[in-house]
Amino acid sequence: MxxxxxxxxxxxxxxxxxxxxxxxxxxxxxxxxxxxxxxxxxxxxxxxxxxxxxxxxxxxxxxxxxxxxVRKRMVLTPSLFGLTSEDVSFLTSDGKTLRGWFIPATRPKGTIICCHGYPASREQVLPRVRFLHADYHLLLFDFRAHGESDGRLVTFGLREVRDVEAALGWLAQDPRTKDTPIGIWGYSMGAAVAILAAANHPEIRAVVSDSAFASxxxxxxxxxxxxxxxxxxxxxxxxxxxxxxxxMDYLANSPETQVAHLSAALLVIHAREDEFVPFSHAERIFARAREPKKLFPVTGSHTAHGTADPSLYEDEVKRWFDTYLRRQGFADTMIPSGR
Known part of the structure; x- marks a missing residue:
């Protein structure tokens, strides 16, 4: 036998x-x-x-x-862009050690958590968010099972919410960031995670969702x-x-259902020609969100949009964070939703 x-x-x-x-x-x-x-x-x-x-x-x-x-050695680092950074790590509620960079600002208006897409790492988003460094502390980290962080499984947003919660915990303990208003920027899967996390954490006051899927x-x-x-x-x-x-229940925990519980100001960025996540996903998320919100269509593909004139993208994102991360709150600074 x-x-x-x-x-x-x-x-x-x-x-x-x-x-x-x-x-x-x-x-x-x-x-x-x-x-x-x-x-x-x-x-x-x-x-x-x-x-x-x-x-x-x-x-x-x-x-x-x-x-x-596939885990790869970090090629793009903050020092290549002339930025000073610190290597940081923090533990999730289910025991995963996440690793990232903290890029401090000299005179910060707030702190922004930056979330990468799938399958990637924090170096994917570094070139896209570095323009925010002049006015904001930046925290870039690798989601579980990505980059240099621990983990064996990718859950496309559901357990990754715990990763953002761990990042919030780290910010709450660091004296440089604990009293600053918090925003979050995410790309693709990271944008979906940003919406899911912000829906349950009102301390996140502004969200920029770039190319998120609705479901x-x-x-x-x-x-x-x-x-x-x-x-x-x-x-x-x-x-x-x-x-x-x-x-996990992906139907009950999708961005288009959870965005209705979002109290943060939401900027939805999406390429009309996105070949991976159709533009209709952005419209569905925007339709379910509460004010203040704005839909900002851009040209290009899923991975290369807003590159024809980066200043338009950067100005829109910075304006959103500047408006809704004002220390007195955003109740008196609401701007009407737009498409």
């Missing part, structure tokens, strides 16, 4: 991530069908093969998506569009596996 007690390294990793259990629960069904004495009808065999192929496709692509991106389940369906009509089944299966393995 073969010895099944020894697992390969790959199976061991699957077991650690909880994927092997899901696979093994479905494997007996396949063997039961194969061991049947009677020959299965052709249509039934085709259907079974299609279902198993779809399951395998979702399992493999989902596994690759939630695993950490992650919708992004899953869009990802599987190469499957044609089967994309809906693949998306449903992926959401089921997400609930099974991550114990």
């Amino acid at each position: 073969p010895d099944h007690s020894t697992k390969t390294a790959g199976m061991q990793q699957w077991d650690e991530d909880g994927l092997l259990e899901v696979y093994q629960r479905r494997r007996p069904c396949y063997h039961w069908c194969v061991r049947k004495g009677k020959k299965m009808p052709l249509a039934a065999r085709i259907l079974l093969d299609a279902v198993l192929a779809l399951f395998l496709c979702v399992l493999v692509t989902g596994y690759l998506a939630v695993r950490p991106p 992650f389940p919708d992004m899953i369906t869009r990802f599987y569009r190469f499957l044609g009509p089967a994309k809906y089944a693949a998306s449903a299966l992926a959401r089921f596996l997400g609930r099974k393995l991550l114990h």
Whole structure:
């Protein structure tokens, strides 16, 4: 008899991530069908093969998506831009050590948390937010399972909210930042995290959301569009596996639902030609948000928008933070929403 007690390294990793259990629960069904004495009808065999192929496709692509991106040594650092920075680290509520940079300002108007996208690290957003350094302390950090931070799984916004909460905790303890008004800037997945975190933390008074998705389940369906009509089944299966393995409800915790609870001023930036996250996601988020809010469309793609005239982008972002991070609060500085 073969010895099944020894697992390969790959199976061991699957077991650690909880994927092997899901696979093994479905494997007996396949063997039961194969061991049947009677020959299965052709249509039934085709259907079974299609279902198993779809399951395998979702399992493999989902596994690759939630695993950490390839870790690379930091190439872009604040010193390359003439900025003084400090290496910082802080612990999340579930025991993950996050690492980042604190870039202090000489005469700060406030502090801004900067959140990168997927799959990336804090160096992705450094060139995009460095213009804020003249007036604001900046805290850039790597989300869990990204860059130099701890973690084995990416949850596309849900557990990453704890990372922002840990950043807020660090700011609350540092004497340079504990009494400053706080804003948050995020790009792509980081923008979605910024909205989710700010919805539950009123100490965040201004949010700049750059290219956020409104609903992650919708992004899953869009990802599987190469499957044609089967994309809906693949998306449903992926959401089921997400609930099974991550114990997270993406429908209830999507930016477009949570933004309704946001008390911070919200600036929504999105490229009309965004090929990855459609512009309609920005419109959905904007529609559900409360005042003060503004929708700022830009030209370009998901990763290269606002580059034709960076000053327009920078002026809009800086104006937003300057307006709503005034120390007396923003109740008397509200500006009307615009598109």
